[in-house]
Amino acid sequence: MRGAGLAFFRSPMEEKLRFACDPARGAAAEGYGSRMLANDDSVLDWRDYFDHHTLPESRRDPTRWPDFVPGYRDTVVKYSNNMKDLAQKLLRIISESLNLPPSYIEEAVGEVYQNITISYYSPCPQPDLALGLQSHSDMGAITLLIQDDVGGLEVLKDGMWLPVSPLPDGILVILADQTEIITNGRYKSAVHRAIVNTDHARLSVATFYDPSKSQKIWTAPQLVCKEHPQKYQDVIYGDYVSSWYSKGPEGKRNIDALLIEQ
Ligand SMILES: O=C(O)CCC(=O)C(=O)O
Numbered sequence: 721m722r723g724a725g726l727a728f729f730r731s732p733m734e735e736k737l738r739f740a741c742d743p744a745r746g747a748a749a750e751g752y753g754s755r756m757l758a759n760d761d762s763v764l765d766w767r768d769y770f771d772h773h774t775l776p777e778s779r780r781d782p783t784r785w786p787d788f789v790p791g792y793r794d795t796v797v798k799y800s801n802n803m804k805d806l807a808q809k810l811l812r813i814i815s816e817s818l819n820l821p822p823s824y825i826e827e828a829v830g831e832v833y834q835n836i837t838i839s840y841y842s843p844c845p846q847p848d849l850a851l852g853l854q855s856h857s858d859m860g861a862i863t864l865l866i867q868d869d870v871g872g873l874e875v876l877k878d879g880m881w882l883p884v885s886p887l888p889d890g891i892l893v894i895l896a897d898q899t900e901i902i903t904n905g906r907y908k909s910a911v912h913r914a915i916v917n918t919d920h921a922r923l924s925v926a927t928f929y930d931p932s933k934s935q936k937i938w939t940a941p942q943l944v945c946k947e948h949p950q951k952y953q954d955v956i957y958g959d960y961v962s963s964w965y966s967k968g969p970e971g972k973r974n975i976d977a978l979l980i981e982q
């Protein structure tokens with residue numbers, strides 16, 4: 721999967737632009753895009769990406785993906801199916817760890833909407849003025865990330881940014897906001913960002929396991945008690961996503977807007 725991505729990003733711009741995302745389709749459009757320019761004057765995102773809509777199969781149209789890298793489309797389809805299985809296994813383990821029925825979180829999320837985003841961060845002449853990808857938490861249920869050996873991902877822990885050592889053969893699990901809501905905060909979504917450097921390009925592939933826009937997400941009643949009052953309001957996932965796109969992450973967790981005053 722990383723090889724396919726790298727071959728794409730190293731291809732001539734005119735080839736890549738044949739698969740550019742359509743800005744008219746909004747921020748969630750599929751295809752090749754670039755955030756090398758700031759949309760305001762504060763933070764620069766120094767990142768090229770390719771976003772694939774992979775599940776449910778009705779959204780999956782491999783003709784929208786590169787045709788000039790041999791094996792690209794088959795690789796993405798295979799990877800999509802494998803990552804779905806792995807994400808579901810992990811959600812089962814998480815459910816069981818909380819004494820919920822194994823399929824609890826999977827069912828609470830409903831039909832999976834999976835997107836796969838390859839990010840390519842080229843070397844940046846002034847890394848102190850830019851971020852590869854600004855601070856955010858992922859909005860869906862769970863994200864599986866693979867990366868090369870360059871490093872650049874950081875997670876926020878106790879107010880400090882900690883670098884994540886890149887494990888080129890590992891799959892990094894990033895819990896996302898809906899899992900935090902369903903588990904009443906027992907599992908927390910991770911605030912993370914990507915930084916860039918002057919010398920090395922970096923490639924990562926994030927596979928997002930998200931609910932459908934119409935799915936209602938609520939906290940498992942089994943996890944609400946006197947010691948653990950309900951933390952978050954119920955939310956329709958589509959409304960959650962729109963509020964992120966209208967306000968932007970700005971380093972603050974989108975999920976905090978749902979906090980119930982205790
Ligand atoms: O490039 C990375 O390591 C992070 C990517 C990421 O967080 C995302 O696409 O949501």
Ligand SMILES: [Fe+2]
Binds near residue numbers: 856857858912926
């Ligand atoms: Fe992320």
